[in-house]
Amino acid sequence: AELEWAHREIRAPFAGVIPRRHIKPGQTLALHAAAFELADFSALEARLSVPEAALAALAPGQAAELIADAFPGIGFRAKVARVAAVVDGKSGTAPVVLDVEETGTPLRPGQLVRVRLQFARIAAAVLLPKAAVIAAGVEPYVFVIDQGIAHRRAVALGPEQGDRVQALSGVDPGNEVAVLGQNQLSDQDRVSVIRSPALATVDAVAAR
Incomplete structure (x- = not known):
């Protein structure tokens, strides 16, 4: 009797969670038929x-x-x-x-x-808003705004992180760059900032 009852038990081969059940109470289970699916969430x-x-x-x-x-x-x-x-x-x-x-x-x-x-860890990076970059032509560039004058600067770009991209050359930390209306600018244009989000600051970030 004990042997017969043991054959009615279904023992899990490992501890886990049952995401799906293929049988119902009272159902006759055929030999080798799937009864449950067992998932181990500890090793995803x-x-x-x-x-x-x-x-x-x-x-x-x-x-x-x-x-x-x-x-x-x-x-x-x-x-x-x-x-x-x-x-x-x-x-x-x-x-x-x-x-x-x-x-x-x-x-x-x-x-x-x-x-x-993470492909590489950079000790210190100059991060530029991606919205400031104009990619027309072969060489990307930005407009640095200094004392109301737009200066076109060619930039070499590195890896991206969120809405920022590493500037390998062309800008310095603290530079203000145009992020709105820059497509209508030319080098040495005089500009007046009407909306505050039109400019963004170039950041220097050290690796943590």
Whole structure:
């Protein structure tokens, strides 16, 4: 009798959460039929497809951050676990797997996230508002406003972060740049600022 009762028990192979149930109370269960799905939320991973041009900059252990629209303002730490060795010929991308380093997060399997990868750590960077950059032609440029005069400055750009982009050359911290109406400006034009958001300041940021 004890053996017969033991055969009626379904034991989970590991501790987890049941996201789906395939049987109902009183239902006869066929041999090898699926009864439940069991998920282990303590070891989450994120999967993404990365363009082949960016693969050379990826390596296992590289830091990353996951951002979910369901949890605005919160980033979840992750790291690159595996980078596929083969590129898909149709899409030109390769699968990359990230391990979520934090435990007990509100993230759930199947949830869509955005991934921010850290390719390099810059000791100090000059950050320029992306809205100030005019990319017409070959060389991007901005207009620096100094004492009411617009000065056209060619800029070399680096990595982007949010609404800012690193300026490798062309501007200095503290410069005021035009972010509204700059497409109508020419070098040495005299300008009058009517709306305060028309100018933004170039920042210098040190790595933390």
